Amino acid sequence: MRTLREGAKQVQQLHKDLHxxxxxxxxxxxxxxxxxxxxxxxxxELWYLAExxxxxxxxxHTLQGRFIQYFGEPEQPLPTxxxxxxxxxxxxxxxxxxxxxxxxxxxASWEQTGFMDREFxxxxxxxxxxxxxxxxxxxxxxxxxxxxxxxxxxxxPATEGAEQAGPLGETWPxxxxxxxxxxxxxxxxxxxxxxxxxRDLLFHLRCYRHANLLMSWLSNNGIxxxxxxxxxxxxxDGHGDGQGEDGIGGGRGDGLREFVRMPPHQSALIRxxxxxxxxxxxxxxxxxxxxxxxxxxxxxHRVMEAIAEIGYDNFVxxxxxxxFQGGPESLVGSSDVNVIPNPHRGPCHELLVAVSKGDKKGxxxxxxxxxxxxxxxxxxxxxxxxxxxxxxxxxxxxEHIGDLRAHHARVDGPVRFLFLLVGxxxxxxxxVAVDLGATP
Amino acid sequence: xxxxxxxxxxxxxxxxxxxRDGGCFEDLLRINPRAMTELEYEERSEQAVANAWGxxxxxxxxxxxxxxxxxxxxxxxxxxxxxxxxxxxxxFITCFHEHFSRQHVRPATIGTVGQRRLRYKxxxxxxxxGGLIRKVRRIxxx
Numbered sequence: 001m002r003t004l005r006e007g008a009k010q011v012q013q014l015h016k017d018l019h020x021x022x023x024x025x026x027x028x029x030x031x032x033x034x035x036x037x038x039x040x041x042x043x044x045e046l047w048y049l050a051e052x053x054x055x056x057x058x059x060x061h062t063l064q065g066r067f068i069q070y071f072g073e074p075e076q077p078l079p080t081x082x083x084x085x086x087x088x089x090x091x092x093x094x095x096x097x098x099x100x101x102x103x104x105x106x107x108a109s110w111e112q113t114g115f116m117d118r119e120f121x122x123x124x125x126x127x128x129x130x131x132x133x134x135x136x137x138x139x140x141x142x143x144x145x146x147x148x149x150x151x152x153x154x155x156x157p158a159t160e161g162a163e164q165a166g167p168l169g170e171t172w173p174x175x176x177x178x179x180x181x182x183x184x185x186x187x188x189x190x191x192x193x194x195x196x197x198x199r200d201l202l203f204h205l206r207c208y209r210h211a212n213l214l215m216s217w218l219s220n221n222g223i224x225x226x227x228x229x230x231x232x233x234x235x236x237d238g239h240g241d242g243q244g245e246d247g248i249g250g251g252r253g254d255g256l257r258e259f260v261r262m263p264p265h266q267s268a269l270i271r272x273x274x275x276x277x278x279x280x281x282x283x284x285x286x287x288x289x290x291x292x293x294x295x296x297x298x299x300x301h302r303v304m305e306a307i308a309e310i311g312y313d314n315f316v317x318x319x320x321x322x323x324f325q326g327g328p329e330s331l332v333g334s335s336d337v338n339v340i341p342n343p344h345r346g347p348c349h350e351l352l353v354a355v356s357k358g359d360k361k362g363x364x365x366x367x368x369x370x371x372x373x374x375x376x377x378x379x380x381x382x383x384x385x386x387x388x389x390x391x392x393x394x395x396x397x398x399e400h401i402g403d404l405r406a407h408h409a410r411v412d413g414p415v416r417f418l419f420l421l422v423g424x425x426x427x428x429x430x431x432v433a434v435d436l437g438a439t440p
Numbered sequence: 441x442x443x444x445x446x447x448x449x450x451x452x453x454x455x456x457x458x459x460r461d462g463g464c465f466e467d468l469l470r471i472n473p474r475a476m477t478e479l480e481y482e483e484r485s486e487q488a489v490a491n492a493w494g495x496x497x498x499x500x501x502x503x504x505x506x507x508x509x510x511x512x513x514x515x516x517x518x519x520x521x522x523x524x525x526x527x528x529x530x531x532f533i534t535c536f537h538e539h540f541s542r543q544h545v546r547p548a549t550i551g552t553v554g555q556r557r558l559r560y561k562x563x564x565x566x567x568x569x570g571g572l573i574r575k576v577r578r579i580x581x582x
Contacts, residue, residue, distance in 0.1 A: 031552055044554025052558050117543060130503050131572055135540070138566045200506065207571035 001323050003211070004067060007060035008082055013037045014053040015089055021046055022092065028102050047105040050096050057089045058146045059212070066213040071318070072325030072335070075344075097147075097171045107174040114140055114182040116189050130197050134204045137190065140182045141269035147176045148267075187268035205273040210310045214270065217305065218329055291418065295334050296351055296384045300418075302333025303353065303386065304429055312390060312426040316355045320363065338379065340371045348379030355388045365389050369400045376407050382415055390422040392432055401436075408436035443489060443525040445482055445532045453534050454481045464537050464544040468519055485535035488523040489515045493557060494581035496564070497527065498573040508574060516582075519547045520556055538563075557581070 013036035021032050028047040038044060064078065064086070096102055116136050121129040193201070209215070291297050307315045318324060319331050322343050327335050332353055338346065340354040341362060352375060356368040369387070376382055389396075397404065407415040419432040457465050458475050466472040469480055476484075492515035499508045512533055515523045520538040525531060537544065540559060550556050561582050567573045 031554075034554055038554050038557055042554045042557065043552050044558065045552055048551060048555045048558070052562070056562075113540070119543070131567070132539075134570055134572070135563060135566055138570065200503070204570040204572060208566070208569045211569035 001067075004060070004064060004078075004082075007056070007063065008079075008085060010037075011053075011057050011060050011089060012085055014049070014056055015085070015092065018046075018049050018053050019088075019092060022050070022095065028099075028105055047102055048109070050102055051106045051109070053089075054093055054096060054146060055142050057093060058149065059142065061086055061089070062145070062149070063212060066215075066218050069218050069327065069329035070213045070215065070331065071321070071323045072327035072330045074323060074325060103172040103174045106172070107178050110143060110175065110178050110182065114143070114178065115185060118189070121193070130200055130204070133190075133193060133197065134201060134208075137186055137201075137205065137269050137272070138208055140179070140186045141267040143175070144179045144183045144267040147171060147179045183268050187271055190268060190272045202273055205269060206309070206311075208269075209273060210314055215306070215309060216274070217302070291384055291386075291416070295336050296386075299333045299337050299351055299353065300386060302331065303388070303420075306331045307422075307429060308427045310427075312388075312422045313357075316357055316363070316388075319353075319355055338375065338382075340368060340375060348381050350381055350383045352376075352379075352382050352385045353388070354385065357390055359391070365391070365396065366399060369397075373400060373403045376403070376415065381413075383413060385415060385417045387417065387419045388422070388429065389419065389432075390426065392419075392421050397434070405436050441530065442486055443523075443529055443532050445485070449532065449534075450478055450482060454478045457481060457536065461536070461544065464539075467544065467546060468521065468537060481535070484521065485523045485532055488517045488521040488535060489525070489529075491517045492523075492581075493518060494560065495579040496576055496582050497579065498568075498576040500524075500573045501571065511575065513579075516560060518553045518556065520550075520560060 016036045017034040031043040336349045337351045356365040357363045420429040465476045494516040513525045523535040524533045
């Protein structure tokens with residue numbers, strides 16, 4: 001939520017600086033004072049302020065939607081002032097994105113800054129140029145997302161100042177074409193650099209995706225309908241060794257997914273970092289035999305998918321966050337699941353997910369298991385329990401085994417337990433061999 | 441009290457700036473084609489601290505090792521010269537010119553001071569989100 005609050009503040013400042021000169025139709029090449037964003041005595045080009053505003057606002061606007069999906073519908077709705085601000089920004093954005101003069105200026109800037117400086121990378125050495133490569137990928141992702149987002153396509157409704165719009169009120173056609181080219185070029189360059197910087201680059205891209213909640217299962221993560229002519233033709237440079245079960249990915253021996261086709265309707269950042277996503281067949285293979293149906297299967301799948309993308313530490317931090325409510329698009333894939341520890345107790349469900357880290361403090365395994373046992377007494381409807389941990393030893397369950405066996409042997413609805421241990425790197429889980437029905 | 445350079449560290453970083461990034465600081469100081477001296481580098485880094493519009497703290501990631509450095513303080517001026525000191529702000533760690541993914545260009549070609557500041561803030565945000573710097577605490581300007 002802090003990111004959204006900071007984003008709101010930034011967007012509000014930019015809107016305050018940009019709105020007056022835009023409405024008074026100052027030439028885009030003029031320099032203006034951006035008092036709210038930069039202070040009293042600092043000038044900035046009006047066209048650059050407009051570009052900066054559009055990208056910042058679009059980041060914030062789309063993050064709000066993903067935040068609600070990822071964490072779940074908040075108890076307190078998002079501030080109404082944000083809704084108002086968002087609406088005002090959208091009106092301004094619609095106007096800016098149909099201005100042909102602005103399109104020309106911004107596309108000239110992107111032409112200069114958007115392509116990776118391969119000579120620089122070669123001279124500096126791929127590893128040392130990692131930051132530059134990462135920044136370029138991110139910036140091009142933002143540009144691509146802005147211009148290929150679902151809200152920005154199509155002609156604008158008739159508004160004041162329409163004489164400044166493009167012939168059909170189309171969204172910045174030059175920049176759209178350029179963003180498409182930059183996207184292709186970025187992906188091609190990343191593939192060339194993969195061997196030298198792939199591992200480090202993917203680490204930073206994974207961090208960026210988590211910071212912006214660009215999860216593979218969420219809508220509006222860079223996969224959009226693309227009306228660019230080349231995209232409509234479905235160009236691609238297919239690689240991989242066959243169709244996966246979802247028709248997109250093929251399986252690899254290491255459980256990672258490759259794209260058989262190069263879907264043109266994704267930004268290079270998303271396409272390049274899709275290797276972080278583990279395949280559905282890999283997940284199924286890991287937990288086959290455990291919870292096979294219904295909500296339990298869905299939740300298990302989502303938990304493993306989420307941890308593969310963001311890592312166990314981030315998963316624990318987010319799922320135990322005060323903002324976390326659960327939901328079908330959240331980290332646990334359902335509203336019908338209890339999470340321990342979490343400040344929101346909520347009604348009892350048949351499924352419980354418990355996360356632990358280490359063996360000390362409130363989030364340590366011993367304390368979490370005590371909370372699980374209390375929950376099972378309070379919520380007798382519980383039928384399935386998934387416990388996640390980052391370490392294991394033969395005596396881990398000594399304190400709890402009596403209670404667990406009793407719940408496991410319940411005649412009026414036995415409870416089934418699944419213990420999952422985090423592996424190396426901390427993005428993979430595997431079941432721990434625990435048989436509560438076996439004699440010692 | 442202004443930060444100071446350890447003599448060996450100064451020599452090492454001065455060498456980097458005049459070899460790997462040769463011509464960059466010389467352009468900022470308008471002394472091309474001759475090479476910048478250690479004294480000029482030292483003075484320019486002190487100016488970056490004295491005239492900084494932006495200041496923040498954080499732990500930067502060392503690309504080569506993959507480890508995070510100790511927390512440091514970052515100062516950035518309107519030419520986008522970045523000076524980094526220890527947390528007590530008494531010793532320089534390094535000083536360089538921010539190029540935004542490209543070879544060196546004159547700051548003025550990037551545009552107005554306002555554009556440079558907005559770009560820098562934006563790039564800092566990317567770095568933070570991407571784990572290139574962590575535990576960022578913004579002090580002023582950024």
